Amino acid sequence: MSSAAVHIHHEPLKGTQLVVGTVALSLAVFMNVLDSSIANVSIPAISGNLGVSPQQGTWVITSFAVANAISVPLTGWLTQHFGQVRLFMASIMLFVLSSWLCGMAPNIEILIAARVLQGAVAGPMIPLSQSLLLGSYTPAKSSMALAFWGMTTLVAPIMGPLLGGWISDNYSWPWIFYINIPVGLFTAWATWSVYHNRESATRDLPIDxxxxxxxxxxxxxxxxxxxxxxxxxxxxxxxxxxxxxxxxxxxxxxxxxxxxQDHPVVDLSLFKGRNFSAGVIAISVGYGLFFGSLLIMPLWLQTQLSYTATEAGKVMAPVGVFAILLSPVIGKILPKVDPRKIASMAFLIFALVFFMRARFNTEVDTMSLMIPTLIQGAAMAMFFIPLTSIILSGQPAHKMPAASGLSNFVRIMFGAMGASIMTTMWDSRSSMHHAHITEAIGTGSTAFQQGMQNLQQAGLPEAGAYAVIDRNISVQASTMAATDLFYLAGFIFLGLVALVWLTKPKRSSGPVDAGGAH
The missing domain is CATH 1.20.5 (Single alpha-helices involved in coiled-coils or other helix-helix interfaces)
Incomplete structure (x- = not known):
């Protein structure tokens, strides 16, 4: 992450090579981002099949995210040591191998180990795909290249829950990993055929x-x-x-x-800049809340409201509609508008979405579930691009790779932490609400006695009637716990608006680095 590799100048690609190169690089990003979201709706299937709790199953998500976060800062050093094309190819092939190992895993321990490997080798893939893509286009068309690249990173999170749900319901969970194998092999072949003679210069730098x-x-x-x-x-x-x-x-x-250190793994001096510090905190906390909710929603729908993985995927899918439609528009208007205004609008929309979700109950219908998810897509489009421009604002050219890499590292870390903290809080709040409801109705209450009587009249034995009432209390308690978290997230998003206004971004004439948009 410390400094960029010395570049050998290559002419921009043309014609078929440009098309094949763009498709190959975008597919690599698609496969990578898809893998961070495809498992979300499959956690109940994976944990059930491997005999662990859904909470332990979430390690499948967080282990990938943490390994990914640790490997991102090493991309700069690895690029200079091996060259960006060789490193990109190695990253793809190892990703294919680790995907196969994930699918073959006989228990949760081996699956988590394979996911750690998968996350680690995936780290360099996204920043390298971006730099290779920008080198393939003329400077005048770099914004178009970044817009196309950004689209891929927004389509994948929509496809992830849908594809993951459909595969879990119709096949078996290992196939959510096996589908990477043909995509990865094609991507490797296409990338090598176009970029094998466009290697970057290498030099030996000491690693910290x-x-x-x-x-x-x-x-x-x-x-x-x-x-x-x-x-x-x-x-x-x-x-x-x-x-x-x-x-x-x-x-x-x-x-x-x-x-x-002269060659640190992470250049912490960047945090001395107000724009960088406030921007990184805002994008990381916002992403942590967003990523945590991406995990809680499908788990709640499947474990408490009896949704299938496919149905839960459909509820989560609309998040990408406005994200895809509005991203090019935001990219176009950003140079003319204060990015703090756009970022503030993103946080206000996120707050609205979470306050809408805080009104959910056990009787909520699918349309009511999908509307906030649809609106959330607009917030996503206004979230990544302006905040990334604030973070990189005023950075000298030689610090750009370090600033982009460090902000991505912190953001990915907060995503993993958000997932862990939100699932833990959801579980503890569920237990608390369960205890309160049980105390309130008590075995001596008229409502409880009436409920037991009705269930026993319907033919259930006493133990079965108790089990039905306990299940109803559990569903109610976990729904109340989820809405508690949504309220909390809504208020934190409102607080992030103030944080954005601590920055003083400088105008930049160059294209915005979309490095945060995944």
Whole structure:
């Protein structure tokens, strides 16, 4: 991440080569982004098949995200060491191999290990696809190239839940990973046929080994603490206390060490800039809330409201409609409008969406579920592009790759943390509401006695009637817990509007780096 590779000048591509190159690079991005969302609706199927709880099943999502976050900062160093085409090809082929390993996994431990590998090798794929694509077009058409690239990153999250749901319902969950194999092999062949003679220059730079080890230690300890906290009863567990201490001490040592290095893994001096700091916090917190909700919604629909994976996917799919339609428009008007206004509008729309979801109940119909998801697409279009332009605003050219890489690293980390924190909070709030409802109705209440009587008259034994009432309480409790989280997210989004106005973006004449748009 420290500095960009020395570039050998290549002429822009033309004709068939340009088309094939653009399709190949976009397919790689599509496959990569699809894999971060396709498993969301398949978690109940995966966890049921492997005999673990849905909460443990969410490790399939977070393990990929954390490994991905750790490998992103290494892209700059790896590119200079191996060359961008060779690194991109290796990334694709290892992604295909790890996808096959995911599908073959006989238990949750091996699946998580394969997902860690998959996330790690996927890290360089997105930034490299962007730089290869920009090198394929003339500077005058670079905005069009970025718009096309950005579209791919927005189509994939729509296709992910739909495809994941359909595959889980009609085939078996391993196929959500096996579909990467033909796509990946075609992408590798097409990329090599077009780009094999367009390699970037390489040079040997020292890698900050201590910084890399510290990064892996504190990020890994933090994610393990967040994921296992609920299972081990948080700070009543010695393991959780130990993981927390390792994460905190590791982070402190990491910050001290990185600030004294000539070639740091992560250039922390970027945080001295107001635009960078406030922009990164805004995009990361917003993304964490968004990613967490992408996980909670399908889980709630399937485990509590008896939706199939396909139906849950259909509810989540409309998020991309406005995102795709409005992204080119936002890209066009951004140079003429203060990006803080567009970003503020995004956060206000996100807040509206979450306040609408906070009104959901157990009787909610599919149309009411889909309307906020549809509106959320408009917020997505106004979220990534302006905030990325604020983050990169005023950065010198040689710092751009480091700034883009570091902002992506923090954002992806917050996505993984958002998923862990929201599932944990949902579970604990569900237990609390379940206890409150049980206390309120009590075995002596008229409503409870009437309910038991009705169920037993319908032919259920006493134990069966108790089970039905307990199930109804559980559905009600988890729905109330989900709406609590939606209210909280809505208020946090309102707070992020103020954060955006702490920045003072400078106008840039160059195209916006869409590096955040996945």
């Amino acid at each position: 080994k201590v910084g890399l080890v510290l990064l892996v230690v504190w990020v890994g300890a933090l994610q393990l603490m967040l994921d296992k906290g609920k299972e081990l009863d948080w700070f009543n567990s010695g393991e959780i206390v130990l993981l927390t201490v390792i994460a905190v001490v590791g982070l402190i040592y990491f910050i001290i060490w990185e600030n004294g």
